[in-house]
Amino acid sequence: MLTVSHSIALPESELVERFLRADGPGGQHVNRTESAVELRFDVAGSPSLPEEIRTRLLQRRDRRLTAEGVLVIQGRRFRDQGRNRDDVRERLVEIIRGVLVPPKKRLATRPTRASKERRLVGKQQRGQIKQSRSRKPDLE
Incomplete structure (x- = not known):
């Protein structure tokens, strides 16, 4: 049982682990051991997740989330299979904890008059700098 919060726990049967050979340092040993871990969790089909959390997870723009709603996480940070698994x-x-708290609604705000004036003054100064760079033809 993988505990996420006091109300959410994922049973081991919903987690699919696959072990593969990791790249990187390790000499000849790295060619014989499968120390990298690929963890798959079916977000869309998980009965352990509340509906609102499932929806927020699926709406995330995460490249680890497949089109079928499966979250794929690979671990090859360590040389040890157990540490990669953890x-x-x-x-x-x-x-999952990142989506437990619902995002705050954005309140529409308007820029202050002072900030508008600062922006316009900055644009005028920038325009003057650019204008001073151009060559003016001699009037003779």
């Missing part, structure tokens, strides 16, 4: 599980928990 790492991907912790990253999954952090992703």
Whole structure:
């Protein structure tokens, strides 16, 4: 059981782990051991997630989320399979915790008069700088 919060826990049956060979340092040993971990979690089909959290997870623009709604996390940060496994599980928990709090609604605001004036003054100064760079033909 992977505990996300006091109300959300993911059973092991919903987590699919695959072990593969990692690239990077390790000498000949790296060619024989499968220390990298790929964790798959079906967000769209998980009965453990509340509907609002599932919706927020699926709406995230995350390249690790497939078109079918499966979250794929790869871990190859460490040389040890156990540490990589713990790492991907912790990253999954952090992703889900990131959507537990609903995003705040944006309040429409208007720029102040002073900020508008500062912007216009800055534009005028910039235009003068650019104008001073141009060559003016001699009037003779």
